[in-house]
Amino acid sequence: MSQREVDSGTDELLAETRGRVAVLTLNRPRSRNALSKGLSSALGKLLRQFDEDPQIGAILLTGAGGSFCAGGDVKNMAQSAVANLTFDERVADLRESQRRVWGGLVAVRKPTIAAIPGAAAGAGLALALACDIRIASESAVLITAYARVALSGDCGIAWLLTRLVGFSRARELMFLSERINMQRAEALGLVNRVVPDAELQDNSLALATLLAEGPTFAYGRMKDNLDHALTAKFQESMDFEAENLIRTELSSDHQEGVRAFSEKRKPNFNST
Structure with a gap:
């Protein structure tokens, strides 16, 4: 299988192609791959690029360092550039980011797979749910997380959860913000497959390769x-x-x- 590194423009997002599979790895392990402005921008750009590339048949999204994505970078929110914007400017900024990344991921017309090695929380959970198929390691956990920091949710989480688990379960998951183990996640339909931790990389790449070679x-x-x-x-x-x-x-x-x-x-x- 041919393998080629792709320049994402930032060390926070690793990109490579393996045959007809584009592999995107969120690479901020010290913050459990929380989404920075630069990471989000690079991710949105490469999603469009790979969707338009005729040599790519599927996109595999994962995270480095044992986590998938902790969502927004809560610790740096107060110091971020948008903190000094007006209400309307902040709304516009968030809408643009959501459309570029989560909207862009849903808009991809090729199969998309999330390989979840560990925690997927908040906007990071929405990122996984926006993929077509989710394969997770046995030790992974999912959590909506918003209620824990008194936020209402973003990045399409309400739309995605409601369609995946239904009206009542979506409210339960958002309100209680409980840690969801993979046994329950699979039963709820939040993940498609659960595999042993050591087998996640091979299994997810094999699935992505199978889809990439399809019609x-x-x-x-x-x-x-x-x-x-x-x-x-x-x-x-x-x-x-x-x-x-x-x-x-x-x-x-x-x-x-x-x-x-x-x-x-x-x-x-x-x-x-």
Whole structure:
């Protein structure tokens, strides 16, 4: 598998490609990978870059030093540049950051995987939930965290939680701000798979590689269908699916998939 480092513009975000997988590693281990302004900016930029790169088929997001992401950098909030802005300026600044990172992650049309080696809290939990699939180590913990510092939540956490666990559970998780172990997280549907700590890296990369070698164009249309279904009526959803089904039916990947099926071999998908 070919491997290449990618310049993220900051030491706080490590980036590399492994075959058709882009691996992004949050790299502020001393602060449990809390999100700084520079880290967020670099992450948003590379998410767009890899989504547009035809050589990339999937994006794997993880954290260094045994944590996924502790959310916002609470200790430095009071000293941050936005502390002296007006209310409206602070709202605008937060909205822009949210759209660039969390909005950008949800907008990616390629499969996205969060590999969670440890704590994912607050905005960091939202970052994991914004990925398509979450695979976590047995010792990882999730926590909404906002109530503990008297904040209401941001980065799409309300939208993501409500759709993943439902109306009542989302309120429970936000209000109580309890530490969620992986047994409960998997039962709630917050994570897709739980693996032994030592196997997280290999398992998550294997899953990302499997998806990266799949039908990228069809995956994108699947994501369109699933996103549309969140707000559409049944008939509207079927009509929308019909258009995308025909689009994928006309693709070279579909033709290759049919040939591979007939020839009893692994397909070689290459459309984007």
